[in-house]
Structure formats: structure tokens, C-alpha cells
Amino acid sequence: MSDIDGSTLDRLFxxxxxxxxxxxxxxxxxxxxxxxxxAIAKKLGEEAIEAGIEVVRGDRSRLIAxxxxxxxxxxxAWADAGIVPAEIWRTLEARQGRSGVAEKQSxxxx
Numbered sequence: 446m447s448d449i450d451g452s453t454l455d456r457l458f459x460x461x462x463x464x465x466x467x468x469x470x471x472x473x474x475x476x477x478x479x480x481x482x483x484a485i486a487k488k489l490g491e492e493a494i495e496a497g498i499e500v501v502r503g504d505r506s507r508l509i510a511x512x513x514x515x516x517x518x519x520x521x522a523w524a525d526a527g528i529v530p531a532e533i534w535r536t537l538e539a540r541q542g543r544s545g546v547a548e549k550q551s552x553x554x555x
């Protein structure tokens with residue numbers, strides 16, 4: 446396995462954030478951001494569904510590809526919302542060591 450790690454997401458986010466003002470005719474990211482939250486949400490949802498389908502199908506290579514698509518569109522949604530990855534990483538870090546059941550109950554009240 447190579448030395449690629451989670452910092453890849455941080456670098457991709459930086460590229461996405463930099464494309465905010467780019468020409469939508471040459472940048473898919475700029476086009477998504479220009480089209481706004483509904484377009485971003487639609488693409489994120491579509492990609493998540495496609496990834497879920499590949500989970501059921503058991504096609505490992507397709508799941509990898511669809512997962513990359515989900516992560517890209519999620520990063521676009523974060524950039525559009527003014528969220529930086531470090532905010533998500535801190536939230537995940539704070540949840541570490543807690544039972545998933547206990548963590549969910551703390552957010553839903555039971």
C-alpha cells in the first residue's frame with residue numbers, strides 16, 4: 446500500500462475551494478457551486494445512492510470509484526457551506542472512543 450492518507454482529502458478540499466470563482470465552462474466544481482446548494486445536494490445524493498448500490502452488489506472496484514465520487518461531492522458541499530475539513534476531523538476525534546450507540550443517543554436524546 447502506498448503512503449496516501451487522509452491528507453489527500455485536505456489537498457482536494459483546497460483545490461475545490463480555489464475553484465469557487467473559476468469559469469464554470471471549464472471547471473465542474475465551479476459549475477456545481479454556481480448552480481448552488483440544490484445541485485450540490487442532488488449530486489451528493491446520487492453518488493451516495495450509487496455507492497450504496499455497489500455495497501449491495503459487492504463490486505469492490507465500483508465501490509471504490511463511487512466512494513471517491515461521494516467524498517468529492519461532500520467536499521464541494523462543505524466548501525459551499527463554509528465548512529473546512531478540520532471542523533469535521535475535530536468532531537470525529539471528539540467521538541473517538543465512544544460507543545456508536547452512546548454517541549447517537551447523545552445527539553437524539555435516546
